[in-house]
Amino acid sequence: MDFSSKLLEQAVDEMSQLPGIGKRTALRLVLHLLKQPEAQTQNLASALTKLRSEIKLCKNCFNISDTELCDICANPARNEELVCVVEDIRDVMAIENTGQYRGHYHVLGGKISPMDGVGPSQLNIHPLIEKVKAGKVEEIIFALSSTLEGDTTNFYIFKQLEGTKIKTSTIARGISVGDELEYADEVTLGRSIANRVPFESSLKG
Amino acid sequence: MDFSSKLLEQAVDEMSQLPGIGKRTALRLVLHLLKQPEAQTQNLASALTKLRSEIKLCKNCFNISDTELCDICANPARNEELVCVVEDIRDVMAIENTGQYRGHYHVLGGKISPMDGVGPSQLNIHPLIEKVKAGKVEEIIFALSSTLEGDTTNFYIFKQLEGTKIKTSTIARGISVGDELEYADEVTLGRSIANRVPFESSLKG
Structure with missing residues (x-):
């Protein structure tokens, strides 16, 4: 692509490094931001920078967390x-x-x-x-x-x-609830038969 | 969606304001950035901020440009x-x-x-x-x-x-070069007949 602006080209280049976002999509996204109030671009940029620099991983389970111990690990009921x-x-x-x-x-x-x-x-x-x-x-x-x-x-x-x-x-691997047997792959169907469960336990929900 | 981190939630929220990007895609993009070196996020954020604040429109044609007059308008050969x-x-x-x-x-x-x-x-x-x-x-x-x-x-x-x-x-509106007539819509086909061109001029490519 041939850009009339280096600034635009840089923004599109950086945006298109994201997975699944090609140059055309990146250009569309960047042009959209240009049409929006400047605050939207600033909010996006600062949210990303802040996340990347301040994010913590829970020291117990490595879940993404704002605190040393994530909410799940910190919950005594669990x-x-x-x-x-x-x-x-x-x-x-x-x-x-x-x-x-x-x-x-x-x-x-x-x-x-x-x-x-x-x-x-x-x-x-x-x-x-x-x-x-x-x-x-x-x-x-x-x-x-x-x-x-x-x-x-x-x-x-x-x-x-x-x-x-x-x-x-x-x-457990098996047929999804609501799925038709005829469309299931053989490996999944085979496993769901081998690992069958007592009928009563399926009634619980 | 239930996030374990406010920072993550904010970044996903901002990202999902872009057109065609839902919450799930936004989360995927943001998690991708978290796995990459911090410089990538910084480059993306600064390219967007810089573009939004410094971008100029060519004073003659309103094309996006880094300079007062875009390259096309400034080109005397045009x-x-x-x-x-x-x-x-x-x-x-x-x-x-x-x-x-x-x-x-x-x-x-x-x-x-x-x-x-x-x-x-x-x-x-x-x-x-x-x-x-x-x-x-x-x-x-x-x-x-x-x-x-x-x-x-x-x-x-x-x-x-x-x-x-x-x-x-x-x-000119007409049938795309290489397209089959049978798949063209009537309006386009009609216009391409009404606005037919001398055969010799089609030979120029």
């Missing part, structure tokens, strides 16, 4: 002996939205992926192992996505925990 | 008696990309749209009329999109120019 291992904060938000989980989380910050240069040391795996070895945890629930990377990460953590008496589980 | 009227800078870039236009532009900054509260006074129409009345322009090419708003804007300017001896034209 069961700290049950720890759900997730990839990032979006998973925490999704599980919290169900309103059905009262344990703690442990946010890994990603999955082991040699292709992307992400090894165990870049993730928050070590603090999880320490927490378990300190005897503070009774059960770990693996809730990573069931991809190659997710399974690798689960297995790596599982191996690291060998020798401890910790209980480990993974979230 | 024909200032031929003025192409467009909606915004993206249209300028599109026409410039063809490499086939050597005249000037006039950027209106929008189209007349009573539904969106945009009247003639919010657009750069008056300076265009002045330019014509000062006798500096020989021909105006209307290159707005052929929507109700575009046609209204063209017609408004056309009426304002009554009494002057200016030549006015609109860009």
Whole structure:
């Protein structure tokens, strides 16, 4: 693209570094900002800068937080002996939205992926192992996505925990509530039969 | 959405004010920035702020520019008696990309749209009329999109120019080069027959 303004070009370049935003979309967004009151651009810029410089990770679970200990870890009503291992904060938000989980989380910050240069040391795996070895945890629930990377990460953590008496589980895989059987993939359908549950327990909701 | 951090919530809120960016996409973009080096966020924020506060509009054609007069208006090789009227800078870039236009532009900054509260006074129409009345322009090419708003804007300017001896034209509407006739809409196909051109002139490319 041929810009008539260096300032515009720079703004579009920076905007188009965001994932899924190409040059054309970036230009559309930047031109939109130019038509809005200057305050909107300033608010956006300062919110981003402030977030990036002041953001904290909860020292216990590595969830994004404004305080040293996140609201979930600081809540005495929650069961700290049950720890759900997730990839990032979006998973925490999704599980919290169900309103059905009262344990703690442990946010890994990603999955082991040699292709992307992400090894165990870049993730928050070590603090999880320490927490378990300190005897503070009774059960770990693996809730990573069931991809190659997710399974690798689960297995790596599982191996690291060998020798401890910790209980480990993974979230149930099966047919989504409301889905038609005929459209389900075989792996999911196979697992949902192998891991069938007593009929009475399905009545609870 | 239930955020564990006010800072994060603010950044997502501001980001999701951009057109076509919902809360989920905003969260994805913001989390991406958090994983990148802090410099990337700072560069984005400062490029946007700088653009918004320092941007100039060319005093002749209202194109976005870093200088008082944009590169096109400042170029003596270009024909200032031929003025192409467009909606915004993206249209300028599109026409410039063809490499086939050597005249000037006039950027209106929008189209007349009573539904969106945009009247003639919010657009750069008056300076265009002045330019014509000062006798500096020989021909105006209307290159707005052929929507109700575009046609209204063209017609408004056309009426304002009554009494002057200016030549006015609109860009040709017709079937795109390479397109199949059977998929063209009737209005376009009709116009492309009504406005047919001598066969020899189509050979020029």
